[in-house]
Amino acid sequence: MRLITFESAGQQRLGAWIERDTRIVDLHRAAALLDPAGGPDAALGSMQALMESGEAGLDRARQAVARAPEEAVLATDDVRILAPVPRPIQMRDSLAFELHLRQAKRANAAMRLRHAPDAQEQLAALERSGGFEPAPIWFKQPVYYKCNRFNVVGTGHDIEWPAYSEVLDYELELGIFLGRGGKDIPAGRARSHIFGYTVYNDVSARDAQADEMPGMLGPAKGKDFDTGNVLGPCIVTADEIADPYALTMTARINGELWSQGSSATMYHRFEDIIAHVSASETLLAGEFIGSGTVGNGCGFELGRYPQAGDVMELAIEGIGTLRNRIVRPARA
Template identity: 60%
Template sequence: MRTGKIAPQLSSMQAVIEAGPPALDIAHAALEHARSGGDGVLPFGDVRLKAPLPQPVQMRDFLCFEEHLKNSLARAIDVAAAGAADPAKARAQLEASGRFTIPPVWYEIPVYYKCNRMSVIGPDEDVIWPRYAHVLDYELELAAVIGKRGVDISRERAREHIFGYTIFNDVSARDYQMREMTGSLGPAKGKDFDTGNILGPCIVTADEIEPYSLTMIARVNGEQLSRGSSSTMHHRFEDCIAHVSQSETLYPGEVLCSGTVGGGCGLEHGRLLAPGDTVELEIEKIGVLRNRIVKRG
């Protein structure tokens, strides 16, 4: 219904999240007004979606999918052994070294790093290839957006703090990432560059979605490269929220990313990106996040 009044609660997605249920009530009323033929409605083709949260309050990226981790470690052995004089011998030595097995701590806690929240772009924006990198990759992830402030949140109450869900493409400079992480820190510049963090195409509110039964599909130039499911998360968002909020306050507008679904990056398939590629990441009930890779001279 129309009131003729300005609704500051709808001035941005961050404002909606911070205002909580009252803002959603106003948004629902506006939607019903549009559905009933009300004015102020624009055709979808006349608008361009931007990142739903252009500057999130905070971003954390976890490593929640065991299959992705196993696949990536196996691929790292393939790459290292292929460059050796005796590939079979090198492979046996690498496998025996224990460096390419999942560490026990991964099963104990949901490990994460903090992303660069200032480098976020949205759907249909170009990803600019970082000048220092030679190998670029996409990563298909589900992300939860925090809607309610809290500290020392129990796993049992964690879902109450989730506003909604979106798609995250964690674009990665693989060559630089692998190099810097030998220094026992990171990732940093392997992940941190302008246009490297992509969110969208929208945020679906938590009441509209069951997060652990979603099909997740990755395509490059229209070719489907992987199909996975959020049901395979070893650590779930409840675990992540309980872990992070220990003696640390979580705020509305923070984004917690799941890490890559099994098969959800080019590294796992030996198919890395090239300039001009178009990446489409799709998650059931959320939509498609589409971006083009651009390398400037």
């Protein structure tokens, strides 16, 4: 299923896209119409409730899609599509692509040295000394940070340029939501904990990020600002993705192809990330984990950045496209 959260008549609803995403089955309403005597189906009340309901809830959702009365079907153009989970219970973002890490380390150093008169000489010295090589710990285990789960928006929502930054960037990522929790989850069984896949745009204030990261904590304001986490347009359930490590990933700015990569290049895969994160820590259904940026998947690596007014389109094969416009609010 291609599951969405949408807003209609001022209410958030759980839906499933049908007919090439042109129409939506309102799952809660469909279930109620199909079984009037059964009462409201709590599992179909929200995406979080569905993720917590396990296979039984998914089966009821599939039945609602297959048998949906016409009264429970809406046109996509008549509603507002929200983030699949407007407020995730937890968000983590990883750094799983080696090419991105190598290129971002150099780009980060260049950003920090942007005002230095001998910037090129310092960059060359860093390269000679191995300063752009990944730390050994990166190869040993996945690394991640926790995101601001309150800053989530979906496709079609404007991205607000933070007032303290002059360099805003996109980051093209594959994301997962967990459908089963657990503690000390073995990597060999971790795939069964994945509920589904989505597209993630980890919007970044690059100048702020470059300035604060040498402080050995963060990222902070490089990532934490309203509208900075973009998820969607849907969650594709895990059974629909035969191989999550064979997906083409692209980013277009104003229709021009800027980035292209593949989930095949993940060094640390989601199974390994789940196993590492769950070590002595209980994970819950509904938690989100991002892959980190695919190689060449951001302006930081390319040496070019989107501007106010630009439209970003981040797409992953089999999932869909996140489409958002950047706006720069008027300053007081």
